[in-house]
Amino acid sequence: MPATVIVGLQWGDEGKGKTTDFLAEQVDYVVRYQGGDNAGHTVVLGDEVFKLHLVPSGVLYPHIVPVIANGVVVNPATLLAEIAMLEERGIDASRVRVSRNAHVTMPYHIAMDRAMESRLATAAVGTTHRGIGPTYADRAWRTGIRMEDLLDAAVLREKLTRVLADRNLVLREAYGAETFEVDALVDLAAGWGEQLAGKIVDTTDLIQQALGRGDFLLFEGAQGTLLDLDHGSYPYVTSSNPIAGGACTGGGIGPLQVDEVIGVMKAYSTRVGAGPYPTELFDEIGEGIATRGHEVGTTTGRRRRVGWFDALPVRFAVEINTVTSIMLNKLDILSGLPEVLICVGYEIDGRRVDRWPASADALAQAIPIYERLEGWPESIHDARALSDLPDAARRYVGRIEELAGVPIHLVSVGPERSQTIVRSVRPHPVPRHRP
DSSP: OOEEEEEESSSSOSSHHHHHHHHHTTOSEEEEOSBOTTOOEEEEETTEEEEESSSOGGGGSTTOEEEEOTTBEEOHHHHHHHHHHHHHTTOOOTTOEEETTOEEOOHHHHHHHHHHHHHHGGGOOOOOSSSHHHHHHHHHHTOOOBGGGGGOHHHHHHHHHHHHHHHHHIIIIIHOOOOOOHHHHHHHHHHHHHHHGGGEEOHHHHHHHHHHHTOOEEEEOSSOGGGOTTTSSTTSSOSSOOSTTHHHHHHTOOGGGEEEEEEEEESSEEEOSSSOOTTBOOSHHHHHHHHHTTOBOTTTOOBOEEEOEEHHHHHHHHHHHTOOEEEEEOGGGGTTOSEEEEEEEEEETTEEEOSOOSOHHHHHTOEEEEEEEEOOOSOOTTOOSGGGSOHHHHHHHHHHHHHHSSOEEEEESSSBTTSEEESSOOSSOOOOOOO
16 A cells, blocks of 8 residues: 655644655655645745645646645635646646545635634734635534535535525624625636536545555645644644644545655744744844745745754654654755754753643743754755765754654755755655555
């Protein structure tokens, strides 16, 4: 059962797009299993930069079938714009497939997201205002619109008539926000359905048929483990499950069909939005890392918060995702620093803590305990083997690997595919489980 899951080990933005792009040449399908257009993957191909929000990164390869599975919430306007952008730039997007069961982000979801965040003011979670939370909430309330509904105007009208009465009431009375008309939304959504009709399929069957044939599949998540709805620093989390287990519910596979879980992390850390962040840097070093690393959100354009590498959440993420190997990204961004710091523990209420705390309140009180390592002055963009790295950079990679507890098989030293050190990677996963 050759299925591999790629999962972020930090707060998202770890470089999963490059990881997927680097590995996609060896697989047949790339499947996005959760999140929405609040996420973004940036992939560099030669001189071209592609910023993708819904379409899986594997679309840049002509042999890949890119699949948006049932766990994703889809804004069809974003999807259509992204497909048009790819086609205009010479990328064949005709192979993109979208689950019939994926839920649709409607304009009223976006309006509710903005209104709720505005009302929370300084207590806001820091969402992207893309309507992701309200879309997932409607899914849980069983009042959501699914992609298959866009193909039947009568069904669409019936569902929108039922849900809009309540949503308009909340928007008008609770938030003083704009309301929506059924006819206009039916016309808009039915138009999306007409344009996407050939791409809306039963993706669970598509995926299971592919696995049955022995095809190789990559499952990519959005965001990262520390933003997981159930396992992240709640309430400063996303509205879905980026962890590897989310690939089962959101991708339509069983646990025994997953052979490998590749964790992705940066050589430092970043996060977007509100929430506790113990190793955050507020000085010139942090500003320099953010500038060199182009730490701006792909979707929002917001500056990311930057901090030193934190081993505690990474160990936690390795455990709950059963990570088998790691890709370490953006090691090159730390070049030129006289020393680099690694957080190896916290002090909370006067006690040393060596495990990631389950409570966001406890995390907010955490004082990081650092190890200091020698930095390296030289650029490492041309390194293609670990032996090409300066001694200090090799020691840094080795220490992070030791703290994470699983091998680092891939090390990125630049944004392009070719700027990757391959320490050990199999062309195809070796199955660990057999039915």
